[in-house]
Amino acid sequence: MQKLGFALLAAALLSFGFAAGDTLVIAQGVDATTLDPVNHQETPTGNVTANIFDNFYRRLPDGSYEPWLGEAKALDNLTWELTIKPGIKFHNGEELTAEVLKFNFDRLLDPKKPLKYSTYFKPIERVEVTGKYTLKVYTKKPFPLFLTRLTYLWVVPKAYIEENGADYFANHPVGTGPYRFVKWVKDQEIDLVANDAYWAGKPKVKRVVFRPIPEASSRVAELMTGGVDVITNLAPEAVPTVNGSGVAEARSVPSIRNIFIVLDVKGEGPLHDPKVRLALNYAVDKEAIVKHVLGGFGVPVGCPLNPYIFGYDKALCEPFPYDPEKAKKLLAEAGYPNGFTFTMSAPSGRYLNDRQVAEAVVGQLKKVGVKVDLRIKEWSTYVKQILNRKLDTDAWLIGWGNAQFDADNTLFTLLYGGTVEGGPPQSKFSYWKDPEFDKYVLEAQQIVDQNKRKELYRKALERVRAGAPWIFLHQQKDIYGVAKRVKWQPRPDELLWAFDMEIVK
């Protein structure tokens, strides 16, 4: 009789557990700042809004994009035609039409009330509705990045915002996405429930809760006790603990962020010689850094791009082999047989074990006779020095996450030297001048033919490879802690899209 009682109790507990099992809890470090999907700068906010809204184009796990709410095609260098999938409805019943989409563009282009995403759509001149589901977008100059920027166009409802105002909307969002907004208790939780009428299919997870847990070890503890299902920014040091817990495991994905060291800040001295810069690339053992400093959570890379980015070329991005002998030979040829000394800055705590990476590079360069005076800097001071070009060292370590997934955002922004007459001035992050490179990169901004652009970027990468303006290190991996009951693979764009997730027994 007693045994039967226990069995019943166990069954009751199990069924209770099953009911609670419908809810997926995601813990990030901070709360959202707003739920307006185009008026923030933070990944944690975007992760919440991505579940409530849809973007016009969506990003695929390999970094490419595809039409989502509709399709766009170039009519000529300055005109695009957009066609919306018919029958898509917002959670409040409002239909997504060309008028609504025009409202979205107008809202972003309003100079009086700029939104944080307005900058992505600056080249657009005006938008014209041509049918119930079609519209034309005219740009001031060729806008080759238009399609990739459409992944930033998270579509909001027109009538709802006009009726309730933007402030109310930012706290009570209504979208077309896989989840409906339920409630937001600031600094505690944001509750979402599946939109069973979702146009792309019924979501598998019933309820999703986002919780902000600032302290990394508290996030890990919650994951290990089953309090949460997914945590972000798992430290490599915590990976063995999580994997050993039996309930959760670490899952990682190469991110869009490359880590590298910019050389030749002063434009004179040994670092100004391309041979010396090449030597430094051969003198650094990228494999060893990834293995020992990053616990394997990185991928060595030999160019400014990575495989997710349009314009990447595998042959030109192979990591420079670790070859100290070759490095010494190159240094001798450049006139530094006994090495030399230079200074380098690096942040601490900004990127995965950044300080230790910098220290490892210093140690390895010492082996070929090059001494580095390393200065670790506090992030806000560092950012100011970088932005104002007031660095007091010959080299600096930085990470670059190319969220546009297009070579332009890396090559132009970080390396353009301003040598083209009548062209833009040198990019503020660039300390390298290569007229040929500059020409290719500028040309790629002027045309919308993606095949021609790809060829231009291949040529530009050849120049980068030969000029070695940086020490190329690695592509960083994002590490998540995930409960074993959750079927999900992390994405390179850091998005936590619950529509991808499933709870399994």
Next chain:
Amino acid sequence: MIAFLVRRLLLVGVVAWGAATLAFFLLYLSGDPVDLLLPLDASPEARAELRRAYGFDDPLYVQYGRYLWKLLHGDFGVSLRSQEPALGLVLGRMPATLELAGAGLLFALLLGIPAGVLAALKKGTLAELLVMTLALLGQSIPVYFLGLVLIMVFGLKLHWLPISGYGTLRHLVLPTITVGTFVTASIARLTRNGVLQELRSDYVRTARAKGLTERVVVYKHALRNAAIPVVTIVGLQLGTLLSGAVITETIFAWPGMGRFVLLAVEQGDFPVVQASVIVFALLLALVNLAVDLAYLWLDPRVRYA
């Protein structure tokens, strides 16, 4: 008495002005926050635009004057991150912080005073040694370390209590112990010393001589006199509790002011930092006033004019 209150309340105003000024200039020294607010690759025009929008391009005295003028009108500015009024954001997080500080204080009083009395009465015994050792430990253990140990033991290993979050009494337990331990230890030590001193004094000897029970002697006479320094320390420790809340709230994901202001500092959200500093300062000034008033009630000899 009325004059005293008026004077003290005026002083509270001066404290608020001082805090506001300090917050303004310290933040100003840390540089304008536009560099941190925008992504690295934002255009110079976007930076200039934002700088203009927030008035960071005006001369210092203009910015300071405008800031004070707005404060006088109850305008603490708008959060640079969420575009909502800064004061509202801060005050919205105050109840959770007060709840935690209150629970911490209650915990400290309920545990610290009896422990201190016990140590005084049992002087020279194992009980005193135990209380004093624990008190020493409680005062020396760093808050974040204690918090993590509690999470490990009661959350991870025993599964008795929730690790983070807010809402139920169970959620309150670990943060309360974390934030209250230091204060408990201080109160216990102070109570012990106070009671010991009072027990040696003349009036206690008199009380005993006239045949009062030991219970009345200790609790009605000695403890009441020993309470004055304890009240002082409680007032002072409320500051510790509030600042301890910064770390405790972060560890336990407690939705209070401490954690909120820490994030605002990291993100360069000036208006929110300034509003928090002023609110914290006012809170402390009022607590000090309350302590002074408590003396009146405890010690009839104290008179304010």
